Amino acid sequence: MAFGPDSRTDLDRFTATLDASARIGPGRPGGLSRLALSDADREMRDLFVDWCKGAGLQVTVDACGNIFARRSGQDDALPPVLCGSHLDTQINGGRFDGIAGVLAALEVVRTLNALGHVTRRPLEIVNWTNEEGARFSPPMSASGCFVGAYDTDWVHALRDDDGCRFGDELARIGYLGDTPCAPRDIDAYFELHIEQGPVLDAEGAEMGVVTGGYPSHGMRVSFAGRTAHTGPTPMDERRNALAAGARWLTMADDIGWAYAAQDGKASAARLVAWPNKAGILSDHAEAVCDVRHPDTTTAKVMAERLRRAAVEAAAHCGCEYRIEDEWHWGGDIFDAGLITSIRQQAERLGVRHRDLPSQAGHDAYFLARHCPTAMIFTPCKDGITHNNEEFCTPESFGAGLDVLLHAVVERADRPAPLQSP
Ligand SMILES: [Zn+2]
Missing domain, CATH: 3.30.70.360 (Alpha-Beta Plaits)
Incomplete structure (x- = not known):
């Protein structure tokens, strides 16, 4: 079967992947305590890299420990479409948060592999280091560095409460990569994340189109x-x-x-x-x-x-x-074209959706300074988050995953820009 307008992601496969992540770095019952650059973070990263390699992706790690997993495009010289979020959690974190976004990107790739569809532009999955800022303040430090808001040396010098240096901890867990953490050409960035608020759940909406950040x-x-x-x-x-x-x-x-x-x-x-x-x-x-x-x-x-x-x-x-x-x-930072594409795909797929702003910080805020960026929210029960009782049903991800798949492919497959002779 080839990729087409009715193609769907595999919710069972996504759920099994999310469940495997939920066993690494357990916190209070049902939750995770997988702080950035901890042993649990290393274990999760190792598993994620295995999954990416198993999907035929080429994995690189940059100097801030950001993991990029690349799937070649028909024209590999074009800038990639990037999609991901973060695998670290708060100290009393949930098992969905940004994790769902990284594994959603993996599910998009696995779906395209199963359908044998090679996009025009390359696709890259990303896991950003230390999004939460729970161990090293400020949050989103490594995505900030990627877009040039912070220097790598400054990020490496951050210390946790025990005085451990970010750079030393990166090396200790084996994720001090040799690729510079610096801006490079990115065609677009997509991030799926749970809403972390009560709006979608209360209204019975299947998906949120994020218009910007508070x-x-x-x-x-x-x-x-x-x-x-x-x-x-x-x-x-x-x-x-x-x-x-x-x-x-x-x-x-x-x-x-x-x-x-x-x-x-x-x-x-x-x-x-x-x-x-x-x-x-x-x-x-x-x-x-x-x-x-x-x-x-x-x-x-x-x-x-x-x-x-x-x-x-x-x-x-x-x-x-x-x-x-x-x-x-925050602010009106997301790309109008990508927002429209997400909205249109949701309508075409018959997904109950609504616009809403993000109230939490996300890596996408930094990426929006660098390239066209958009976010998709999925519902979470009663908006409970940064808490071990954070909960999302497997079905609550289905609509967001399918819309992500089609929005990413639409973007990656659009015609290449005209070249001057
Ligand atoms: Zn998050």
Whole structure:
């Protein structure tokens, strides 16, 4: 049977592949704790590479550990169509998240292999390293490097809570590749991901066409104080960095509440302090917050309030502060042509679909800076995610997989550009 308008992916094969992944790096019951560059990440990567080789793909690994698995096209000189997501998880992560997106890309390739269809352009599957940022902050660090937003050396120098370097951990698990992690010609990037929100599930939609990302701003701030005895030190002489960090976090939470009616959000996400012991005031704290809002200008206003809150929190506690890192993503970043193609394929295949923005960050946000990019969302039960109770039925992927197959092939098979003589 040749590839045609009615071709379908194999949901049983996809489900079996997803189930195999769900056994690597178990976390709380039903979930995964497969942190980037851990032993479990290595085990998953090894299995993924085996699958890719079994599908006849040529596997390369870049200097940030991103894995690319290439299927030749009829014209191998044309830039590839890239499709994937990430295999790492949060510390209390689910077994679907970005994993479904990488394995969906593999399912597209397996389907084309079974049908004997060679696309005009090459196809590449990608697994991006450290999308979650659960172990090494910031998230999406390796896709950011791929599009030139970060330097490889900067990514390699990131440290986890135990002081382990990203670059050393990459080498330790055998995924410090020799291909540079740097921008190269990509025809288009597709990413399928579970929605991580309740909209599709609540409406009984089979698939979401992602129109863009909520504009988001995040920052990591350090506070410097002075250690002192918790007893005799007078209040006006205290420089408690832990209190400054905690104050900033609660101020961030208040900013989120101030915009909640318009679906604005702020996350007080992380606080570490040293020495963080009873009996002594901490002289160091580091905290991470982010804000997001559907409106770009309002998101910027929220970010400015977050920045001012850091200054106020430091001043109130007699501490100094420094913004260590700042990031921003989202907006109307996805390609109108690819969005239309996904929508048309969904309609043609009779899939119940709706448009919606993404509220979480994704590697696709960085790729959108580099090449035409689009995302497909699939439903997840009650929108529960970054939790071991994250759940998707096998059937919930069927529509997204088929639409992905046809959108990828449409893109990869379109005529080659005219050449000047
Ligand atoms: Zn994800």
